[in-house]
């Protein structure tokens with residue numbers, strides 16, 4: 001993405017400024033830089049760039065690099081102001097002896113990206129700067145004040161596979177999501193269902209509370225307002241779910257879809273790109289049922305939640321309760337997350353309730 005210098009004015013007095021100003025700057029500077037680093041890294045990802053975290057999930061130099069750049073950009077854009085960032089990655093493994101090489105590689109990547117982008121005229125970051133930028137993301141969030149919420153790469157498995165992933169940044173204000181920006185570098189601009197390999201890819205979704213949701217191409221087209229599907233007929237409604245069966249029970253979603261009368265097969269894609277695609281009506285339902293014991297993190301949903309609700313969608317847990325982002329780094333949920341439009345939600349909730357009582361062992 002080419003960064004337009006005119007758009008890079010600083011976010012002075014952020015807290016006094018309307019959210020729309022924050023949104024413009026975060027879109028064009030912060031996520032713009034990221035598009036460059038992630039595109040390059042995904043194309044040239046080495047086996048040695050992918051590591052396993054203590055929960056066995058993958059993390060790559062790009063996840064860390066992305067978190068460093070967003071953290072760095074927020075710090076630059078919010079001068080003289082302590083900002084709170086709740087982000088997925090931490091520096092623990094990079095501070096160990098065996099993390100040394102990875103830290104070097106991240107530092108190189110970040111410095112190359114900052115230099116080639118040119119938005120910030122700074123001397124190269126040291127390894128210590130990089131570790132500190134990652135650790136800025138340690139905030140616990142909560143119900144008071146403002147907290148940025150970042151998933152530097154959501155859908156890391158998709159990223160490594162060469163499929164869908166997203167960079168997801170949200171803003172909480174007094175426990176409510178007020179802003180969401182979702183960059184999906186591999187999502188076709190037309191439709192997720194597009195089979196044409198020549199279709200342009202790279203979508204940026206952005207939403208602010210009360211202001212609707214907009215989509216633009218990652219190379220800078222004018223934003224267009226998007227809406228969720230208005231269908232009232234479940235037979236016409238296709239649904240999204242995780243690509244990875246380990247992340248969401250495909251058996252349960254298939255039983256729910258059958259009960260509802262959904263005819264189309266599931267659309268399985270990684271990451272919050274599902275929320276983005278739903279916000280422009282590519283499908284009408286998103287079903288997510290993690291296996292027992294899994295706790296959802298706020299960075300896996302904050303930006304997507306904002307994008308889809310501002311486009312007219314409704315998000316709830318399986319019991320019909322709204323999501324509560326005010327409880328810290330985790331979401332407290334009654335089994336799973338479901339998303340659809342206002343009209344379909346009552347019948348979807350009914351089908352979910354019935355399927356859960358019939359297939360309790362599916363989770």
Ligand SMILES: Nc1ncnc2c1ncn2[C@@H]1O[C@H](COP(=O)(O)OS(=O)(=O)O)[C@@H](OP(=O)(O)O)[C@H]1O
Pocket residue numbers: 057088151153154155156157158241242243244245246247248269270271272290291294297300
């Ligand atoms: N066991 C388990 N159950 C449920 N969810 C899990 C699980 N493990 C991981 N995750 C989280 O899923 C995030 C990826 O999003 P999706 O599940 O929507 O995508 S996909 O499974 O890759 O298709 C993924 O986000 P990233 O780690 O940012 O990629 C994880 O936070």
Ligand SMILES: [Mg+2]
Pocket residue numbers: 057058059088156
């Ligand atoms: Mg992860």
Ligand SMILES: [Mg+2]
Pocket residue numbers: 151153154155299300
């Ligand atoms: Mg994630």
Ligand SMILES: [Mg+2]
Pocket residue numbers: 063088151152153154155156
């Ligand atoms: Mg992630």
